[in-house]
Amino acid sequence: MTDSNNTMELVCPAGNLPSLKIAVNNGADAVYIGFKDDTNARHFAGLNFNDKRAQEGIAYAHQHGSKVFVAINTFPQPSGWKRWQDAVDHAAGLGVDALILADIGVMDYASERWPDLRLHLSVQGSATSQESIDFYHRHFNIQRAVVPRVLSLKQIKTVAENSPVPIEVFGFGSLCVMVEGRCLLSSYVTGQSPNTFGACSPASAVQWKETDRGLETRLNNVLIDCHAKDESAGYPTLCKGRFNVGQNTYHAIEEPTSLNTMALLPELQKAGVAAIKIEGRQRSPAYIDKVSKVWREALDACHQDPEHYQPQPAWLNALQEVSEGSQTTLGAYHRPWQ
Amino acid sequence: MQASTPKLSLGPILYYWDRDTIFDFYEQVAQSPVDIVYLGETVCSKRRIMKDDDWFEIASLLEAAGKEVIISTLTLIEAGSELSKLKSLCDNGKYALEANDMAAVNLLSDKQTFITGPAINIYNAGTLKFLAKHGLKRWVLPIELSKETLSDLQNELPENVETEIFFYGRLPLAFSARCFTARSHNLPKDDCQYRCLEDADGLLLKTREEDPFLVLNGIQTQSAKTCNLIADLDEIKKLGVDILRISPQSKATLDIINIIHACLHDNKSTQDAAEEIENLTPTGSCNGYWHGDAGMDSVKQHLSKNKAGLL
Numbered sequence: 001m002t003d004s005n006n007t008m009e010l011v012c013p014a015g016n017l018p019s020l021k022i023a024v025n026n027g028a029d030a031v032y033i034g035f036k037d038d039t040n041a042r043h044f045a046g047l048n049f050n051d052k053r054a055q056e057g058i059a060y061a062h063q064h065g066s067k068v069f070v071a072i073n074t075f076p077q078p079s080g081w082k083r084w085q086d087a088v089d090h091a092a093g094l095g096v097d098a099l100i101l102a103d104i105g106v107m108d109y110a111s112e113r114w115p116d117l118r119l120h121l122s123v124q125g126s127a128t129s130q131e132s133i134d135f136y137h138r139h140f141n142i143q144r145a146v147v148p149r150v151l152s153l154k155q156i157k158t159v160a161e162n163s164p165v166p167i168e169v170f171g172f173g174s175l176c177v178m179v180e181g182r183c184l185l186s187s188y189v190t191g192q193s194p195n196t197f198g199a200c201s202p203a204s205a206v207q208w209k210e211t212d213r214g215l216e217t218r219l220n221n222v223l224i225d226c227h228a229k230d231e232s233a234g235y236p237t238l239c240k241g242r243f244n245v246g247q248n249t250y251h252a253i254e255e256p257t258s259l260n261t262m263a264l265l266p267e268l269q270k271a272g273v274a275a276i277k278i279e280g281r282q283r284s285p286a287y288i289d290k291v292s293k294v295w296r297e298a299l300d301a302c303h304q305d306p307e308h309y310q311p312q313p314a315w316l317n318a319l320q321e322v323s324e325g326s327q328t329t330l331g332a333y334h335r336p337w338q
Numbered sequence: 339m340q341a342s343t344p345k346l347s348l349g350p351i352l353y354y355w356d357r358d359t360i361f362d363f364y365e366q367v368a369q370s371p372v373d374i375v376y377l378g379e380t381v382c383s384k385r386r387i388m389k390d391d392d393w394f395e396i397a398s399l400l401e402a403a404g405k406e407v408i409i410s411t412l413t414l415i416e417a418g419s420e421l422s423k424l425k426s427l428c429d430n431g432k433y434a435l436e437a438n439d440m441a442a443v444n445l446l447s448d449k450q451t452f453i454t455g456p457a458i459n460i461y462n463a464g465t466l467k468f469l470a471k472h473g474l475k476r477w478v479l480p481i482e483l484s485k486e487t488l489s490d491l492q493n494e495l496p497e498n499v500e501t502e503i504f505f506y507g508r509l510p511l512a513f514s515a516r517c518f519t520a521r522s523h524n525l526p527k528d529d530c531q532y533r534c535l536e537d538a539d540g541l542l543l544k545t546r547e548e549d550p551f552l553v554l555n556g557i558q559t560q561s562a563k564t565c566n567l568i569a570d571l572d573e574i575k576k577l578g579v580d581i582l583r584i585s586p587q588s589k590a591t592l593d594i595i596n597i598i599h600a601c602l603h604d605n606k607s608t609q610d611a612a613e614e615i616e617n618l619t620p621t622g623s624c625n626g627y628w629h630g631d632a633g634m635d636s637v638k639q640h641l642s643k644n645k646a647g648l649l
Contacts, residue, residue: 075461078490105464132440150515183512188633223545
């Protein structure tokens with residue numbers, strides 16, 4: 001599926017209507033949103049779209065030539081099944097441009113009930129190879145797959161080349177070091193996971209406490225980190241804490257950094273990647289404003305002249321300011337190994 | 339649903355042991371009362387001490403001892419080489435497979451019957467029925483799901499599909515492309531020097547208060563606590579669960595098998611079994627997921643009493 005004239009779409013997050021409008025105004029080709037419940041993987045208090053807001057947002061986006069995707073990308077259990085079914089019907093009724101789904105049962109339902117509705121495989125579907133993407137394409141006719149942030153650039157190229165459908169990759173935002181859809185660390189500690197509840201390390205389980213040792217951050221009483229006075233304390237996402245392994249205390253799983261693949265855009269474009277996704281529906285309209293503007297410029301520059309494309313220092317500085325731990329990384333994309 | 343006596347299975351070895359240790363281990367397993375044995379490397383494709391033929395040799399040994407043998411596939415399929423190896427395992431022509439990635443499900447479905455491991459997300463009846471239509475013959479309940487969800491799913495279980503649960507062992511909680519064992523030794527993954535060979539039961543990660551929290555096992559992260567559902571055995575039987583999985587550890591796995599087997603077949607009380615198992619379990623046990631709580635929680639049961647109506 002490679003294409004030398006490939007134009008990569010910019011897919012921006014929106015947790016509310018102001019963010020959606022900002023992303024559209026800044027030239028997002030598509031905006032993705034979720035409903036106000038556990039049917040999506042950013043199920044946070046005060047976030048997401050009710051009926052009226054979703055309608056307004058979709059109308060606004062369509063007037064301005066942008067698409068709207070709805071994420072229904074958590075895994076329903078029998079007791080909640082109807083909520084997911086309703087979410088699918090609801091989104092279809094609103095005239096959205098695509099659903100982003102993860103669960104096989106939900107995909108089966110959506111493809112039977114709404115055969116003309118475009119389906120994307122969510123990153124929560126954990127498809128890390130063309131072979132698994134093929135499963136969802138064969139059975140549910142998905143039109144795009146979002147691939148996990150654990151793949152290296154070389155692997156992305158292979159998947160893009162062999163996948164039956166175009167792929168979307170993460171360009172910027174919080175970094176999951178675990179394969180999405182296959183990480184239960186959060187429910188092990190709190191009872192709620194991205195799969196079941198749509199949140200990782202949920203705020204209701206977080207405790208902050210000033211002690212003689214420093215500022216302790218806990219998740220359901222488990223000490224995730226302890227910050228000295230001169231250290232900035234981040235949100236206690238549990239894989240980003242400091243722990244003891246052997247004699248050492250360190251970020252044993254992952255440093256608190258953000259993913260930034262801006263430097264790789266020409267290669268992603270050449271590989272035939274269909275879209276660059278920005279993470280962060282939970283972030284503020286100010287974040288959406290900054291990030292969507294910078295990425296629009298970068299994608300345009302890359303498309304016009306990929307040979308001479310260079311990320312501008314001003315773009316990188318802008319992204320640095322809104323990055324977790326004020327650091328960015330190429331994540332797994334730069335890995336030289338298989 | 340009739341209470342029935344579940345079979346016992348031994349899951350794949352999740353750690354990296356040397357070849358002799360693995361052969362010795364399965365020679366003992368062949369003599370044990372376990373009914374089903376899952377074989378193969380499911381965690382890291384760089385672990386190549388055991389060739390496919392070595393696994394098939396062990397499979398023959400176990401079959402000769404009357405065990406049902408299943409070949410388990412890698413949990414995270416990324417590289418082309420991993421995909422090729424997966425294809426050749428799927429085409430082995432003799433043994434059934436446990437799919438641990440959707441790539442394996444795709445290769446097996448509509449061609450042969452298959453089993454899904456705990457990392458395949460079957461969370462609802464829609465998914466279960468869809469996969470059953472395409473060849474699923476047994477599924478392992480995803481480890482974060484509760485008895486309520488299992489009960490709902492058992493009520494809609496398609497015909498000829500067996501249900502297995504992760505009954506005893508450290509919980510495989512997450513998978514990454516990054517190797518945390520290599521990271522702990524300040525080594526890059528591509529030069530990991532196979533350091534996971536040093537930790538027969540993984541590398542213990544503690545909180546800064548020294549509480550055992552997780553276990554690093556290469557690209558896999560496990561719970562430090564061992565999931566142990568012995569106290570919940572009566573409920574499990576009532577739900578018609580077909581198979582109980584025990585996940586291998588370097589020590590006492592055979593003892594654990596014998597104790598659980600005695601509960602199922604020799605009227606051993608679960609109270610006694612729970613005490614014996616607790617003494618053999620390294621950093622505490624948990625059963626929170628089963629009860630719909632945080633996985634690390636430990637919910638006490640009134641052991642060995644009739645729990646009619648509890649569910």
